[in-house]
Amino acid sequence: MGLAKRRKAMGYSQEKFAHALSVDRTTVGRWERGETTPDAVQRPRMAELLQLDLAELDVLLTPPQADFQASSASLSGDRHGSGEIDDMIRREFLRLLAVTGALTALSPDEAEAMAEAAEGGSIDDFHRMNGHLWQVYQLARSKRSVTAVVQDQLSALSDALKAGSSRQAGALCEAAGDLFQLAGELAFDGNRYTDAAAAYTLAASAGSEARAFDLWACALVRHAYVGLYAKRFAEAAEILDVARRVAARGDSSLSTRYWVASVQAEAYAGLPDLTACERALDEAEGVADLPGLIHNGGWLRFDGSRLAEERGARYVQLGRLDLAEATLSSVLESGALAKGLSFRRRGAVLTDLAAIGAKRRDVEQVVAYGGEALRLAQQSGSGYVAHRLQALQVELGSLGQDRRVAELNAEIGVLCMT
Template sequence: MRLAKQRKAMGYSQEKFAHVLGVDRTTVGRWERGETTPDPVHRPKMATLLQLDLSELDALLTSPQADFQESAASPPGDRDGSGDIDDMIRREFLRLVTAAGALAALPADEAEALAEAAQRGSPDDFHRMNQHLWQVYQLARSKSSVTTVVRDQLSTLNDALKMRAPRQVDALCTAAGDLFQLAGELSFDGNRYTDAAACYSAAASASGNARAFDLWACALVRHAYVDVYEKRFAEAAETLEVAWRVAARGDSSLSTRYWVASVQAEAYAGLQDLDACERALDEAQYVTDLSGRLHNGGWLRFDGSRLTEERGARYVQLGRLDLAESTLKSALASDALVHGPSFRRRGAVLADLAVIGAKRLDAEQVVAYGSEALRLARQTGSGYIARRLQALQAELGSLGRDRRVAEFDAEISVLCRM
């Protein structure tokens, strides 16, 4: 397709092109195959990225004969960018998740003779390895660097599920529910939201089979967050209501249900329901009443330490700018963000403060806070901070006429192309 050819000529992979536009990679694939066309809201930025004017972009998108000729001339393995190594890894990754999910749902083989063979991939081994992989993922500067080892773990899990003994079913399903959530996190961090949702669905199914309620609830929360990120707030709220019911049947000493409440607050803020948002935030605050081991540091990491900055972010969503600013500045001055190791958290708070400046048409505030967030994004390579800065771009509007803001906006675009 001519669109794919122009994208490649500009140096973008499908993934990077989708990231800069704020859409899913699969959406770009459908555009390039001619199955759908970009919405008008995306076309100006597409034209800029492809170094075309709008009329040239329209011509590019409405030339089926040229597309057919190019498609017929292209090697089968190289159409639509699907032959590149990243896409091959992605498809194999999803194949392993799908296969393991199906195996976890099948009835166990009754032959005890298989038990000994299955021990080479015992549930305890998977549990320990999964814990290690979550730690590696959290510490990795480039999250995608963890993909290969997670894929290998999925392959090993597939082998164990094929040979499992009846007494191992629940433990292996729990290991699968854990690993599928990590696979989903890798997809989400790579802006492949459809893939992430598929992984979280498989995680919920496997966890439900094992009746591992806290693990199950966390898979549902992560699935809901895909909808939150895509601004499908009503759908997210429905999934989170189910997650709350599942979490209520879990371990009351864990923070699961309070994490559900904190994400519910984000969905309610998206729906502009201040009262429901406040109730959810207040419920999440009860996590501070727990003592002992609140989380496992893997698929459950919520400890309430971010609630101040999350409350500030919710007020931004709701347009309560004075409340948001005072809350976020309090979070920014806290020991956790001044002396703590989380650049990602600090970057998110700075981006939110810059958004407040944009809503107030205060160019000075936008540049002051936004430039610091941009510096952290460059320093850490954090896709999360980069996405927050992209959201800020959408708020700049008429401020883009200010030279400083225009330069800052351009720097964000360059960051997102890297």
């Protein structure tokens, strides 16, 4: 069943469906014709309206594989259609694990003979390339542009493992676990949450095989994010509890365990459990006591610099608007004094304060903070702030037909289209 059939089966006209999602009717038409796909922020509400979970919605919105890959290749000339990345991840990693098991069973002489025949790059080369790919990914406007190189790098890793020695297998698995996390991020950015979960699962398996506890724990955290996005908070909390135990066996000088705690706070806020949420946030604050380099800028980037904003966002999530407003206002004030808030972070805080106003039906607060966030997004070109503003549109629907709110809503719509 396609999107249009499902919409009709649930009793929605295109116009009513569009209104419920705060988009134009023509946008729904483009989704139904397969010309575009809904943004990540629109999917939870869409799934709710269609009475589907996010995985089922993902399937509903995904064109047939062969047709999609053919059209993708013809439009872009790119042999790496976005539908191929999930198959590549599964195929290459299953081969990688199978070869690892075989290598560990070989005698030392046999393993060394295979190592001498290896023609791939060194393990250090793989780690350097992975680090470069993470940097490119973070800076790229189009995340999909990284996909082809990730696929090539993973293929090279698999070939190197096949030809390597048993002593190299663990280090190569560690490099693969790094790369699978990046592949998962690419899938998540492309709104393919089932594929992202598969990639993170494989990354965790690679980290486990290498006994790289911090890498392993970070893969589990990313997997939990898929559950958090789908509002499966109890499921995410279970994964995060395992991540916490794995991280406890990792490098105590790294920020891994504190990142786990900060994400646990989000799961607890969704359950909702204020006490557990605040306990997790307090634990995450311990990152400030770590000396030296506490992350690697790739699969581990947590430095605690955004914990104050995170605390405010969790209070919004819990409906504790008094605590949320006090926390977020303090962040804005301290950031202005120290000039320590980037456009991205300031925009996120302003959007959360506008959302608080919407929940209170305080039009003045919505227009003041939402308008400032909109101007920041327009000036900076920040897609992240635009994404947060798009999420705010759902809250704006509760304010009826107020002219200023309607104008703000329309301007956000224009921003997101451009």
